[in-house]
Amino acid sequence: MNWKTFGAMLARDAHVARRNAIQLFLQTFLQPLLFVFIFGRVMVGSGYMPAAYKSLLLPGIIAISMTFTGIWAVAMPLIAEFQWTREIEDRLLAPISVGWIAIEKIIAGMLQALVAGLAVIPLAWLVLRPGVEISIRSPLTFALIIVLVAGFSACGGLALGCSINQQHIGLMFSMVMTPMIFFGCTYYPWSALKTFPILQKLVLINPLVYASEGLRATLVPQSPHLAVTAVLIALVFFDVLLLVVGLHQFEKKSVS
């Protein structure tokens, strides 16, 4: 393992992220904030939704922001770099094994996902207040959950970014991202699906479900949520699965 090379690659990604800061900011926060405003303020304020919905919504919004920042931050540059600009080739020729370049991409994606998640909390709280009751009873479990959420997002981004053709980016959104959000228990708790028993079982293949439910369990424990242990086991499973798939796809893509 060559730490100097690894560090230089992280520095490069940080440098590029700084340069694109405004674009990244809008990309990450605009959509969740609009959601929070419409659902949390407009709908609740006009009485279409109960006030308790605000607390239920916040963890889901954090989960969406983190997951999509992580996927986006890794997948989009990789799609362009492997297929169009080929700019990753310079890093593939750096004195480090190819797997570590993929790990670097994951770490950079996780950092961005964590920043997105932690920044969306105060922003959403500002829009939603008053009426949001956040209580972090176990900071350690909360930290573990957000790291695991950042992990599966970045690993998922790696797997997608190395598998999807440039001309299929639109399809990735409509076929992967959209169903993930709507069946991700982001705008409702998992228990709300009990009237659709088959769907309730099916959505368990969606890692975003565990992200939303895990954040609900640690941030607003008064809302209904899945057991923390089940959430942790599922998140570890998805992290490992997507890491293995992502690394495999990356190596396949970088050596012909």
Added chain:
Amino acid sequence: MAVGVRTQDLRKVYNSSPPAGAAGGFIARADAKGGKQPKTQIPALDGLSLEILPGEIFGLLGPNGAGKSTTVGVLTTRVRPTSGQAWIGDHDVWKEQAQVKRLIGVVPQRPNLDFSLTAREILIFHAAYFGIGSKQRNDRADALLEKFKLTERAHQMVRGFSGGMMQRLSIARAMMHDPQVLFLDEPSAGLDPQTRILLWEIIREYHQAGKTVLLTTHNMEEADALCQRLAIVDHGHVIAQGTPVDLKASIPGGYLLRLRFGNQTADLLQRLQALAGVREVRAADSTGADVYADRGGSLIPEIATLAANAGAELSDVHISEPSLENLFLHHTGRSLRD
């Protein structure tokens, strides 16, 4: 100490289309088992063996799709050979990738510059990937930008650069970590003559510093002007190898006369063969003949008379002097430009 390059019986078969810049030449269809769709197998390298001595400028010359880029791909860790081995110095390219990557610098056929960075940042980050210290990488970046006449554009994003500027920056980047072996894949393709001359000077200078250079080209002039030794590659294997002078001397006679007649007979070819100075006669198409001879223009009157006597009017003549182009044609029956 200078480092050599060696390959032993390299084979590479692509199961789908090869990556851009490494297009295989001849497509074979092999039926996959189980009655599935026939799988397209593209052999790009077919037992290619090379030995490039430490400190020499070596050229791989061949037409598009001959396997040149795939060879460079294997030697630079980017293409996994189906079989065979490759070494940079004493390091097995496939087994000791990180050590190999320290020794090599690569200029790709298609620019792959980092579009998110400025010209200077590209050089600085590249050096940082190789663990070069901050002061040293800054000094070296400035020196190379100056040398490649890019100082004025140093702080601009490379997206708007012209093809020639991108190519110059690619070479500067490959030199940033002072590699022992420099690979250049079609370095002068698409360059204007002025930039090409600058490039040649820079390659020669780098070689004089004791470095090994391997370049691929389908430009014979470039191969002739730059390379100390050449391998002529076609269909994934080496068909001739040596210094440009030796290779050219190996063409029978040296001169090539490409003739075209109104009609052509076997009898005519035999008579051509009997002319003084003619070394070899080959039929080309139904109405042509390629004559290898040790003289050129002075043969024409005799050929014209001979053809007229045989009732086959001589309609077109092209004479070329000893060249690598003729050598390629002699070995493959095809022109490099085909």
